[in-house]
Amino acid sequence: MSFSSDTKNEIAHSRAAKPCCRSAVAAGFIRARGYVFPQGRAGIGVAMTTENPAVARYIKTLLFERFGASASLHVGDCGFKKGRHAYELKVAPEKGADRLLSQLGGIGPLGAADERLYKGKCCRKAYLKGLFLGVGTVSEPEKGYNLEIACGDEAFAYAVRRLMNSFPGIHARVRTRRGNAIVYLKNAEQIKDTLNIIGAHAHLLKFENVMILKNIRNRTNRINNCDNANLDRALGAANRQIEAIDRIRMEGRMDELPSHLIDMALLRLERPEASLCELGELLDPPIGKSAVHDRLRRIIEFSRG
Template identity: 30%
Template structure:
């Protein structure tokens, strides 16, 4: 069912899932992912300048593989989205840029909710939604940031920082993959492009690059959380490395001492020393048994 004109009814349809994409029904609850948290934060940002608002709206449109529809009343931009917060963002941007009349539709399936938005486009903005990527990418730095944020809302995701570092955009076309890669490179991060399942995926695997990119797109809370987890991971890794190093040194010291003690003793004494060695933990034995057989 399409909702048109009654804003309260439309928002009720978009609110059938709670904040963060979680359903208010117990059967739909799930643990929100880090990527969803990042998108929730970005969806709450509304650029102040009209040029940035249009750039972000275009980013969501092209990133989510939007379509241009025609009717007797004119042209409209059609969005198919999976998150209610992004659908709300599209409506807010459309009203700020146009103002554009919006139609909403929320569809519940067995596995997810889908949100369909149709924005009536003014005649002077129809051309912006039909441009190739080279013309869509703006020159102004603020517009480029807004476009990148919209693209992430439309086709991006990021792994939780306690797993492997990975941020990606599933580009709608190869030309858009090149454009997204250029936007990422201009923000100071290093991007790569790979073909996966017939789609071009632009990715960033460097932790510093992901932090820089999230900061560029305005996700300051996500940057803080990412950095906190990174610090814990680095400290934990350093502790483990030092512990392994010290354990290896202890094993070498014990082996050397036992070898010196056994030298010059009778075979019976050597056998006794070897028996005591067998009672030691495996990590502390090291190569000592071999050394006893070699130098004993």
């Protein structure tokens, strides 16, 4: 099982308490994975697919409970991945498809009906949860930080980005891959916050543990790479750096530096005796020795005009 499908399993087994939110989860999922099908004279049915059986069962329950729609569950071969199953939920016209469609305002481009469904903050979280269950993925944190909602069309992707970015601290972006518009996050903190928003609390903790371990490992590597052997040489370099920074300040050109170089320069003035490694550790976020060296070199270049 992947981190992604485990996360979906966790969400599918949790119980969103408020009825409004339970509707919003279903609405988000249907927006992501639903489509309509004609059924002779009986009218129009609604169907949706997922690769995750727990998600299928969860949505089936919500459809019945919130919309009085009774879905049948079919297991088939997943067309694109061999050996994997696809689960299809089908609501026939006489089983409540009309009710479902009228409450959702149809199935099509994200419209006013969806925004009405996720008006409250609780429901915005729930709707995002439904979208994630439908077309979301989150990478194994050991391998890298990436959370995606694969939206398909661009207008939908921008609406999803708006929804995600309405939560404090989340800055999702959109990119298009082979004609598929994807909303994504690459920042670990923001992915963590999103896992919290969609109610994947156990996986949020797992994610956090990996983050902490990786930070410790990076820090240890940086410290091991430190070379304090030639202190005299380091001090000679520090004097040259401080002279350069003073020159920039006297000429009133400090503001022309990019902000990360200003931080570097001010820190060097504050800590003339610190080694490159120590300077790197004092920055937020911390950087390695060679990056500190590079920044100081650029400051010296800048001071020469």
